[in-house]
Amino acid sequence: MINRRDFLKIAGVSIMSGLGSVSALNVIKDNILEASEYLPPSGAITAKRWGMVIDVSKFKTDENFKKVIDACHRIHNVPDLGNPKDEIKWIWTDTFKHTFPGQETEHMPEALEHKPFVLLCNHCENPPCVRVCPTKATFKTKEGITQMDYHRCIGCRFCMAACPFGARSFNWKDPQHFIKEENKEYPTRTKGVVEKCNFCIERLAKGLMPACVEVSNGAIVFGDMNDPNSDVRKILSSHYAIRRKNELGTRPSVYYIIGGNENA
């Protein structure tokens, strides 16, 4: 027979564990809410999964690259700290060898070998940075953008170690003094947080294409990777395109058409 004392013990333990699991459920529920609270404002352009195709051959002069980089860095208040150690960049260029390490061959066309390529966050479908973030400061939106909450980031830089594409920059110092001309429409960051390209989520919300796409003269095409009739899908179905470090399985959303002028 169960006596009163034992009964109370069991009852107490049951209530405690019940309370515990209820609060655990609440935590899980909160997170689902957090992710689904977002509703696109009217006038926004939306997609199931945003993606980008960069036609390398359409970047012809240094001016073409500069325009794209400046447009992005200006509207997003990306500071210029003037040294590689503290450097913050959302979009930049590098050579084939450094953009696609391990893909370079010994006898590739010289023009291709020395040509700059545009690099930015790949907004991977399966992003390691989101997986490792201990606070969900980096997360995936429903539209496939790898987005950041600068106010939640604790600056542990686990995401920088996890990103195989070197897409992330850290504010080693207070960036405020290094912004040439502040754009009041977009927040500046504080020291001690990570930042990166956001696929111009704030422009998409207003029905505008990403800044780099807008000034690229058609060299960068942006659209819905899950819509077979989108521009990006049409280009990909007729041109062979590559992604950076495809073998790692992060499934980047940024494609590169390398082919040269005949494909343009």
Place this chain on the structure above:
Amino acid sequence: MLEKALSGSKKYWLWMTFLLVLIGIGVISYLYQFRVGLGITGMSRDVSWGFYIGQFTFLVGVAASAVMIVLPYYLHNYKQFGKITILGEFLAIPSVMMCLLFIFVDMGQPMRILNVLLHPTPNSILFWDAMVLNGYLVLNLIVGWTVLGADRKGFPPPKWIKPFIYLSIVWAPSIHIVTAFLYAGLPGRHFWLSAIMAARFLASAFSSGPALLIILALIIRKVTKFDPGKEAIQALGKIVTYFMIANVLFLGFEFFTAFYSNIPGHMHPFQYLYSGLEGHEKLVPMMWISSILAIVALGLLIFPRIRRNETLLAIACVAVFLSLWIDKGFGLIIGGFVPNPFEKVTEYWPTLPETLIVLGVWAIGFLILTALYKIAVTVREETAGVELEH
């Protein structure tokens, strides 16, 4: 029992004052970092973790000292360790505290650190690492304090403590495995992406932790009336020997896989660390010192006759400790970032304020360690000769 840390000889207070000065310098340096940002360190966009995270990683290993004594004593009834279980547990406490402090000083936004608990994220290994480290700290505090408290009164420890002791034994490997998983699951970091990483962490932990414990036990015997016991020290020496052999072997396995497969991405970090890459060789001397120390240590440890000489054993333990301090506290972290994801080399070296902060954290650790050991040793001196059944 805390009051026992507040009375001591002149030498005791001189040592504590020295540590407090180091802590003061560290705190001032940290305030500077807090104001200006982590830009005052040598870390960069390419090498985004450095000395702090290296020290954290190394000290997780040192915290293992406890289990290597507690396990043989409680599970195998190895009586010789009875007197020093407390030394192991009281070394684990400041080690884990230093780990947590090193993570704290590495944060870009330290005031937001509780976000880790406010927004628990089970898919992040860092979340689990925070859980297992804090858990290990609490377990060792409970066990160490309770057992010592009972000893002081001349009673055997209460029965309810046993489950905590067994839990601490099972818990200990988790702190190394989870810390290894911080690194070993990242795509694109060839140096870390290795299944043997966790095994290497365990081997280096179970050699560096007990090595430090031997050094501390020898110091205690010299400066106090408490003798940790010749047999206990020799048994610890055997533990250090076997795990150091395993550790060096595991490193050898990494070399074999990288160089026999001849895959450039796998070879590059090893080349950078041990011979330099594209003319960059800042870490090469350090890594060779580490290797030479490891060989010297093994040379002294493997032969029982040499190992039985306590002076030579002490030298071997210092060699093990320094070798692994370089290997794990420095090379392992930097090697993961060089070359960077673009296959370019950016080097790293800590700055002066960064080094002072590191020294400050170590000084905090040693201050806590000294106070705890003072308490333990005083209790032991008072109950000298009274053998207690645990």
